[in-house]
Amino acid sequence: MLGFPASAKRGNLLAALGMGLAILATIFLYKDNNGNPLGNHLWIFGGLLIGSVIGTMMAKKVKMTGMPQMVSFFNGMGGACAALISLVEFNHLSHTGLEGADPLYLIIIFLGLIIGSISFSGSMIAFGKLDEKIKDKVLPGQQLINIGLLSVILIIALLNSFDIVEGTSIVYVLLVTSLLYGILFVLPIGGADMPVVISLLNSFTGVAAAMGGFLYDNKVMLFGGILVGSAGTILTVVMCKAMNRSLTNVLIGNFGGGKSGVDSAEVQGTVKSINASDAAILMKYSKKVIVIPGYGLAVAQAQHVVHELETVLEKEGVEVKYAIHPVAGRMPGHMNVLLAESNVEYDKLLEMDEINPEFATTDVALVIGANDVVNPAAKNDSNSPIYGMPILDAEYAQQVIVMKRSMKAGYAGIENELFYRPNTSMLFGDAKKMLSELISELKKLD
């Protein structure tokens, strides 16, 4: 049902309903090995109530542009929940005696703890970074530290599972190291990679939930978790492909922070700037305009204005389409959600493969707050860190107008030679403000 926008909402409600049923069934029907039902109903309902109220409030309050952070935050909560479950189960087990415990059972508990903790701390860092509260940081030897830390975590868990190392306090060591790993893992990753990371952390939490399913022999948990785990992993891979980067590359974390390899060839030439009234004239007399939105559009909250521009242009008989790069914004489909919010018609949002052949017949490509996704260096400069990433072929349009706040480089931290091309003009300023100016200029022309 999630296959179509129209039925997706129903699918979501259905899933929510199923979840509610599963929760109620667990509370009232669950029996442990000795046939005792669950107690502490007051606590359970109290927790459910508090969580529901806070969750609904947060989810209702958040702006559409803040969605990626929100998803990341809720994901972290799920991870923390999984880690806590493992923690309690381990404590429970250590009371009844660890010696006779099944090593597989212990491995499952540890995995739940490790994955859940990484997912929690990682998601919190991702949340902070997307919210622009935390900056990218790369420690010297970051890759070695990360790999080393991960190996330490796994070795401790394995040794402990097979009774080679004794002691119950080791579980807290695991908790702390896993949390630390989550932080170090996400900290150096640049904004361009955030969608991949969130998707990956999402699938982590899925796996952590599945561990819980093994633990309690609970099929709903197991299948739900595995489903999310596999779907999340595939989604992650699909996104990596869209950026032409391998998953290991993202995992070890060497992109987006400071060093971007060899500096790509210095871009020569001058930048031409254009003012709103000239840009308006240019567009008014075009047959076809393709809008390329990027994160700048989201930051400026310009989605409604861009729709207004579209309507004004269409009244003039100009064909308007949107070209959506798979990783435009901070999440896949981020631009689609934003533009859908402002009532842009679904059929006008075209994916990269569909729209690329059309640029040759386009009069004006209007780039709004996007940068790396239209950088021709991805195709012709093998030294460029984004070399090989599929891009939108805005360069083939008759005229390219780039709306941008400054000449600052994009998230990959590299120059964009497109801006220096003779057929490119820059329209400097905040996307929302410039779009409104364009609209008023267009109206004046009538």
Added chain:
Amino acid sequence: MQALIDFLANNELMIYLVILMIFLGIELIEKVPSVLHTPLMSGANAIHGVVIIGAIIIMGQADNILATVLGFVAVILGTLNVVGGFVVTDRMLDMFKKKKK
């Protein structure tokens, strides 16, 4: 090693089902157009909130203070994940609904 073999033998059906779920997950993503990837990620995010069930079980079985406190926190966090996840997804999908006139 014996333990592993026993485990596999005892859980044969479960393992098949897990593999089935993995394929279902892959299939699911491939069917979804990329415009819906954000709501999809958010929906998947809500679904792994099933971890709440585990939290409810530990809460229900809690017999000491530590387990009660941790269990209670786990229930709250899990609920945040489920409720927040579904509400956010619903809001996002609402955006897609409106334009269908």
